[in-house]
Amino acid sequence: MNKVFIIYRRHVLIAAIAAALVIAGIVYWTMDRSISVSGSDAGPDGIRTIHMVTGEFKSTHLSIYGVNGESHPFYIEGTNVKGEVKKGKETVVTFTPQKEGTYRIICLMHPDIAHHGPMIGYIVVD
Numbered sequence: 001m002n003k004v005f006i007i008y009r010r011h012v013l014i015a016a017i018a019a020a021l022v023i024a025g026i027v028y029w030t031m032d033r034s035i036s037v038s039g040s041d042a043g044p045d046g047i048r049t050i051h052m053v054t055g056e057f058k059s060t061h062l063s064i065y066g067v068n069g070e071s072h073p074f075y076i077e078g079t080n081v082k083g084e085v086k087k088g089k090e091t092v093v094t095f096t097p098q099k100e101g102t103y104r105i106i107c108l109m110h111p112d113i114a115h116h117g118p119m120i121g122y123i124v125v126d
């Protein structure tokens with residue numbers, strides 16, 4: 001069962017922090033499975049899901065910190081949001097969902113199992 005975050009307007013900062021932790025966790029988990037992910041931000045399947053409520057806020061900064069792997073170019077499916085996560089650095093992108101749905105954050109270097117992935121995060125806007 002996945003861990004779900006429900007975030008409201010007054011929690012935009014928390015949302016950004018949660019997103020950073022979630023995505024950092026994804027990077028950490030995917031790149032080095034020999035070390036377990038601490039905390040309770042993922043289910044046993046290793047999938048993290050962020051829940052947001054559309055119309056509750058204008059936009060959210062997603063802050064992503066690179067833990068493992070030199071480079072992770074990524075995009076958010078269905079948007080023009082893209083960026084690159086580098087090891088030891090923080091990447092911040094602005095995410096402004098216009099409608100409800102599930103938005104996948106996909107690493108272009110690790111999109112599937114054949115490329116040592118999938119390194120994919122999910123943002124659910126409802």
Ligand SMILES: [Cu+2]
Pocket residue numbers: 069071072073107108109110119
């Ligand atoms: Cu990657």
